[in-house]
Amino acid sequence: MLKVNNLVKIYPSGEGKLHALDGVSFEITDGELVAVTGRSGSGKSTLLNIMGLLDKPTEGEYYINDKKASGLPSWEQAKVRNAEIGFVVQDFALVEKYTVKQNVNIPLIYSKKQLDKEKAIREVLRRVGLSDKINTPVYKLSGGQKQRTAIARAVVNDPSVILADEPTGALDSVNANGIMTLFESLSRAGKTVVIVTHDMNIAARCSRRIELSDGKII
Amino acid sequence: MTEFIRLAFCEIKTQIKRYIILVFEMMAAFLVIGFLCSMLSGINMTNQTVNGAGIPADYYRAKSTAVYTDGGRAINGDERQALLIEFIADNFHTEGVTGYTTPLDHPILMATDGYFDIYGLRLEKGRAFNKDEYDSDNADMPIIMGYGFINDYDIGDTYMDKFTIVGFLSDEQYIPELSGRISKGFSVNYNIYTPIKSREWLKENGVSYPTDLIYSENKSELDAINQKAEELGLYAYNFLSADEAEQILINTTSTLNIPLVLITLLITAMSLLCLVQSMLEFVRKNIVELLIHMICGAKLSNIILRVGAGTVLTAFISAAAASLAFRSASTAAVLFITAAAVTVIAVLPIAISLKLKPPIVAVKEEK
Ligand SMILES: Nc1ncnc2c1ncn2[C@@H]1O[C@H](COP(=O)(O)OP(=O)(O)OP(=O)(O)O)[C@@H](O)[C@H]1O
Numbered sequence: 158m159l160k161v162n163n164l165v166k167i168y169p170s171g172e173g174k175l176h177a178l179d180g181v182s183f184e185i186t187d188g189e190l191v192a193v194t195g196r197s198g199s200g201k202s203t204l205l206n207i208m209g210l211l212d213k214p215t216e217g218e219y220y221i222n223d224k225k226a227s228g229l230p231s232w233e234q235a236k237v238r239n240a241e242i243g244f245v246v247q248d249f250a251l252v253e254k255y256t257v258k259q260n261v262n263i264p265l266i267y268s269k270k271q272l273d274k275e276k277a278i279r280e281v282l283r284r285v286g287l288s289d290k291i292n293t294p295v296y297k298l299s300g301g302q303k304q305r306t307a308i309a310r311a312v313v314n315d316p317s318v319i320l321a322d323e324p325t326g327a328l329d330s331v332n333a334n335g336i337m338t339l340f341e342s343l344s345r346a347g348k349t350v351v352i353v354t355h356d357m358n359i360a361a362r363c364s365r366r367i368e369l370s371d372g373k374i375i
Numbered sequence: 376m377t378e379f380i381r382l383a384f385c386e387i388k389t390q391i392k393r394y395i396i397l398v399f400e401m402m403a404a405f406l407v408i409g410f411l412c413s414m415l416s417g418i419n420m421t422n423q424t425v426n427g428a429g430i431p432a433d434y435y436r437a438k439s440t441a442v443y444t445d446g447g448r449a450i451n452g453d454e455r456q457a458l459l460i461e462f463i464a465d466n467f468h469t470e471g472v473t474g475y476t477t478p479l480d481h482p483i484l485m486a487t488d489g490y491f492d493i494y495g496l497r498l499e500k501g502r503a504f505n506k507d508e509y510d511s512d513n514a515d516m517p518i519i520m521g522y523g524f525i526n527d528y529d530i531g532d533t534y535m536d537k538f539t540i541v542g543f544l545s546d547e548q549y550i551p552e553l554s555g556r557i558s559k560g561f562s563v564n565y566n567i568y569t570p571i572k573s574r575e576w577l578k579e580n581g582v583s584y585p586t587d588l589i590y591s592e593n594k595s596e597l598d599a600i601n602q603k604a605e606e607l608g609l610y611a612y613n614f615l616s617a618d619e620a621e622q623i624l625i626n627t628t629s630t631l632n633i634p635l636v637l638i639t640l641l642i643t644a645m646s647l648l649c650l651v652q653s654m655l656e657f658v659r660k661n662i663v664e665l666l667i668h669m670i671c672g673a674k675l676s677n678i679i680l681r682v683g684a685g686t687v688l689t690a691f692i693s694a695a696a697a698s699l700a701f702r703s704a705s706t707a708a709v710l711f712i713t714a715a716a717v718t719v720i721a722v723l724p725i726a727i728s729l730k731l732k733p734p735i736v737a738v739k740e741e742k
């Protein structure tokens with residue numbers, strides 16, 4: 158379960174302040190598949206980064222599975238990030254010179270979970286349809302293939318929460334469909350999935366929608 | 376600790392090419408630094424030698440007026456030089472060493488009675504030569520070896536079937552040599568000494584008598600040597616007192632080396648800069664890719680460990696390799712301290728700046 162309470166994120170901007178998030182509160186129960194929508198600049202990535210423990214809110218609290226995650230020391234947040242959260246960054250954040258396999262392996266380097274790592278990597282690449290690219294360096298991939306690599310990396314360590322910032326932005330509708338099918342099956346398996354998206358078709362397939370405008374939920 | 380080794384290994388395995396290049400870059404810089412060190416320690420060594428030489432005031436060194444000779448010893452094959460040396464040996468008390476090289480691959484130095492005292496050479500172990508071992512012509516030859524042999528031989532061992540080892544000199548002892556522009560202290564670590572034989576024995580075996588230091592209460596008595604030299608058609612000699620010899624040593628070493636030291640200092644400063652620069656670049660490149668690991672749950676400490684461990688290892692491997700070239704503990708110490716300093720300079724500021732930022736900001740900024 159995820160819970161955010163009165164999240165505020167203020168950026169200094171010129172003379173004044175920019176309220177990228179302005180008092181956002183909501184709860185997401187396990188297994189929900191949630192779409193976060195809103196115009197460009199409405200604060201979607203800011204919200205997701207805070208939920209992914211990659212950024213700190215100016216104010217407000219954030220709970221993962223009833224445990225307060227905001228305000229934890231950064232090394233504990235890293236642990237939570239590794240074990241509980243799979244994050245798909247808007248611009249992929251892959252290491253270009255690594256192979257697909259090396260990129261997908263990154264969370265497993267730091268993981269304390271007892272997993273068959275080889276098998277986990279192969280399985281997740283099969284699900285995103287990249288089995289044939291396993292040893293290809295990432296710089297040789299197309300945008301959509303990179304996006305799928307990023308998604309594979311987000312789910313390989315079996316996190317309970319998957320946060321994806323525009324996971325289908327670079328994909329054609331066939332591939333986008335495939336990824337949505339993957340997210341749906343993860344959500345059916347009890348994982349919490351939060352997707353930032355502009356795509357109304359994608360949003361329609363989610364069980365719930367959170368719409369942001371100027372840092373507020375509408 | 377196992378975590379540290381695992382991460383360091385993981386890091387080096389994935390970056391092996393970068394690391395090898397960095398090792399070579401660093402080795403080049405360390406060689407320059409090491410060169411500076413050995414040069415400075417050379418000067419220091421000379422100063423030590425000059426200060427510690429303790430040559431008694433009433434000994435003189437012969438120095439040719441035309442060119443520096445080998446301290447006035449015979450120049451090989453010159454009959455007249457040999458005669459002059461005979462003359463000096465007959466009429467004056469002299470101290471020094473003469474090389475007894477003939478059948479051996481390592482020359483043995485025949486030292487006079489007062490030699491070890493004059494230069495203050497101390498023994499590490501074993502015994503000094505006895506009075507009655509000097510000026511003899513009997514067959515057994517005791518030897519004292521320099522510190523450099525101490526691990527290969529032992530007291531009582533026979534060396535070259537002929538010499539019996541009776542002692543070893545202590546480490547870090549030097550003999551001042553006047554050889555023109557390269558006057559400096561020479562280490563005695565690889566010298567082997569035996570007591571000087573009798574005049575007859577030396578003559579029979581074609582070994583010239585040592586005349587490094589010529590004793591005289593009154594410098595004017597030495598004029599006799601120049602008269603003899605003139606009769607033989609040789610150059611006239613200057614005779615330097617211990618003080619004058621020291622002065623020459625000081626002058627030659629300091630005037631010769633200062634510009635060289637300055638240039639080397641400059642090059643060293645530049646190579647240090649390059650070293651820090653390439654370290655910084657290296658660390659930054661690695662950080663960018665490791666920051667992505669933070670998104671996937673790597674702790675900052677994991678990343679600093681990875682980069683730090685790799686950097687420390689590289690720095691120390693190259694410092695160790697460069698140290699091998701110099702074979703000097705103090706140079707090695709300087710290189711290792713430099714390595715440590717460079718690593719800290721390269722890693723610490725980045726570590727601190729990352730510590731202060733949330734991961735996403737760090738990732739975005741470094742990209
Ligand atoms: N590091 C930052 N410093 C200052 N302002 C920022 C920073 N990051 C984001 N902002 C601002 O915060 C607001 C929200 O940005 P955010 O990236 O969350 O938007 P978004 O909804 O994800 O937009 P998009 O759909 O284009 O990705 C924007 O006005 C943006 O300019």
Ligand SMILES: [Mg+2]
Pocket residue numbers: 201202203247322
């Ligand atoms: Mg965004």
